[in-house]
Amino acid sequence: MKHIRLLTILSAxxxxxxxxxxxxxxxxxxxxxxxxxKPSSKPAIANxxxxxxxxxxxxxxxxxxxxxxxxxxxxxxxxxxxxSLKNMGIVFFFTGDYTQAESHYLRALALYEKIxxxxxxxxxxxxxxxxxxxxxxxxxxxxxxxxxLNHAIEQRDPASISGSLTNIGITYNYTGNISKALRYFKIxxxxxxxxxxxxxxxxxxxxxxxxxxxxxxxxxxxxxFNQILPLxxxxxxxxxxxxxxxxxxxxxxLKNMNIRAYNYLQKALIIREEIEDKSGLMKTxxxxxxxxxxLDHPEKENExxxxxxxxxxxxxxxxxxxxxxxxxxxxxxxxxNPEAALDYLLQAKNIALKINSLPELSLIYEQLxxxxxxxxxxxxxxxxxxxSKFLTDSISVDETTIEQSVKAKESEFxxxxxxxxxxxxxFETDYTLYILLILSSLGxxxxxYFRTVNRTHTH
Numbered sequence: 001m002k003h004i005r006l007l008t009i010l011s012a013x014x015x016x017x018x019x020x021x022x023x024x025x026x027x028x029x030x031x032x033x034x035x036x037x038k039p040s041s042k043p044a045i046a047n048x049x050x051x052x053x054x055x056x057x058x059x060x061x062x063x064x065x066x067x068x069x070x071x072x073x074x075x076x077x078x079x080x081x082x083x084s085l086k087n088m089g090i091v092f093f094f095t096g097d098y099t100q101a102e103s104h105y106l107r108a109l110a111l112y113e114k115i116x117x118x119x120x121x122x123x124x125x126x127x128x129x130x131x132x133x134x135x136x137x138x139x140x141x142x143x144x145x146x147x148x149l150n151h152a153i154e155q156r157d158p159a160s161i162s163g164s165l166t167n168i169g170i171t172y173n174y175t176g177n178i179s180k181a182l183r184y185f186k187i188x189x190x191x192x193x194x195x196x197x198x199x200x201x202x203x204x205x206x207x208x209x210x211x212x213x214x215x216x217x218x219x220x221x222x223x224x225f226n227q228i229l230p231l232x233x234x235x236x237x238x239x240x241x242x243x244x245x246x247x248x249x250x251x252x253x254l255k256n257m258n259i260r261a262y263n264y265l266q267k268a269l270i271i272r273e274e275i276e277d278k279s280g281l282m283k284t285x286x287x288x289x290x291x292x293x294x295l296d297h298p299e300k301e302n303e304x305x306x307x308x309x310x311x312x313x314x315x316x317x318x319x320x321x322x323x324x325x326x327x328x329x330x331x332x333x334x335x336x337n338p339e340a341a342l343d344y345l346l347q348a349k350n351i352a353l354k355i356n357s358l359p360e361l362s363l364i365y366e367q368l369x370x371x372x373x374x375x376x377x378x379x380x381x382x383x384x385x386x387x388s389k390f391l392t393d394s395i396s397v398d399e400t401t402i403e404q405s406v407k408a409k410e411s412e413f414x415x416x417x418x419x420x421x422x423x424x425x426x427f428e429t430d431y432t433l434y435i436l437l438i439l440s441s442l443g444x445x446x447x448x449y450f451r452t453v454n455r456t457h458t459h
Contacts, residue, residue, distance in 0.1 A: 027052050043072040043080035050087040054094065055199070056236045058275055062091040082111035082120055089127060094239065096278025096315050102131050122151030122160055130167055134279060136318035136355030138171050145171065162191040162200055169207060173214070174319065176358035176391075182211045202231050202240045210247060214359070218251050225251070239280075242271035246284050253287065258294045265291060282311035286324055293331060301331055319360065322351040326364045333367065338374035345371055362391040 027049060034045045046068035053061035069084035071077075089104030105124045112120030129144030145168045152160035169184030185207045192200030209224030225244050232241035249264035265288050272280040289304035305328050312320040329344035345367050352360040365388035372381035 040075045043068040043077050047080060047083045047087055054090055055239050058091045058094050062088055078111055078115050082108045095276040098131050098315055118151050118155050122148045126164055133171055135316050138175055141171050158191050162188045175356060198231060198235055199237055202228050202237060206240060206243050213251055218254060221251055238271050238275050242268050242280050250287050253291050258291050261291050278311055282308045282320055289327055298335060318351050318355050319357055322348045322360050330367055333370055338371050342371045358391055362388055
């Protein structure tokens with residue numbers, strides 16, 4: 001019976017994926033088609049163009065989505081109006097305007113609910129969840145991701161299933177559940193591989209590499225990131241290329257190859273400024289500050305942190321606010337100013353506690369040990385030393401444990417759906433059988449000649 005269930009799901013994936021072959025990937029052809037089309041057809045074409053441009057030219061992507069929205073109102077095309085609002089929301093998200101992004105997603109969601117479009121409802125819930133995630137509101141994010149996943153499973157939409165799995169993994173990673181995060185990323189990567197979704201594969205390679213980076217498996221992480229650079233260049237996916245360059249800069253900083261790290265980070269900074277990726281820019285400024293700390297440029301270091309903090313406050317990104325405040329505190333400690341350092345570190349601690357960001361808390365507690373010791377407040381130092389040890393032990397996972405977890409039966413996948421969703425039962429089947437059946441299906445998959453789906457972590 002389990003074999004039948006698995007084959008049923010694989011068939012559903014293949015059928016859904018074949019629809020992607022109809023997607024036009026040539027922006028120039030679409031633009032020509034837009035100008036020649038009758039007015040009532042233009043909203044759909046403009047939305048297609050917006051989707052294809054979102055990773056390479058956010059401004060133009062927004063302009064086409066805005067045109068699509070105005071035209072759809074003229075022709076009372078509710079579906080295209082909802083899609084155009086969602087597309088504008090994605091551009092606002094990429095450029096760091098979370099308030100406008102959420103507003104557009106909510107307006108799109110209302111229209112999708114009005115016409116009963118489950119795919120659109122799922123995508124909007126997913127994207128709103130990502131905003132909560134970036135703000136550090138992880139419980140809210142997880143609830144929306146689960147809800148979005150439920151819709152995607154019911155609709156047998158593998159691309160949306162993959163996106164939801166990825167973002168659930170990101171949330172688990174942020175809250176310190178590393179083995180669970182990696183499991184979700186690898187499942188999502190396999191789905192993207194089946195669909196020949198290159199952008200989805202790039203995104204998950206970045207996520208998997210980041211996990212190994214956080215575990216200190218730096219050479220292993222580099223292998224993942226080096227796969228991304230040619231793929232992102234080919235796809236003209238500057239958003240993910242900027243992220244990859246940032247991650248490589250971080251790795252070389254950890255290897256104390258600081259000049260090389262600085263060069264990678266400068267390249268990332270240029271890309272992120274060019275595409276107006278405020279969230280990415282903030283993170284790169286933060287890591288640049290760390291590199292300048294190692295190169296003994298305290299004034300430039302602090303300048304990077306202050307720029308990053310300003311963006312974090314604009315975006316209301318609590319996780320990065322905590323990181324940057326802690327970094328400023330560390331800089332002040334090194335400059336023999338423990339009193340000022342303590343103020344920043346306590347601010348960082350309070351924010352990290354509020355959002356339950358365990359990896360950040362562990363590092364902040366270490367710095368608080370140094371700060372209180374420098375102030376001869378040894379009782380407080382010992383308290384934070386014990387807290388740091390406890391958190392470090394709770395979020396540390398060795399590579400063997402992770403790989404065993406990835407290959408284990410997926411008994412915890414989504415408990416709310418164990419009794420009714422075939423897709424969940426798919427993950428409960430024997431892993432060896434799953435691999436054999438996937439291999440036997442490869443000929444069928446590649447025979448479909450899938451075109452790449454232009455999808456990032458938002459839909």
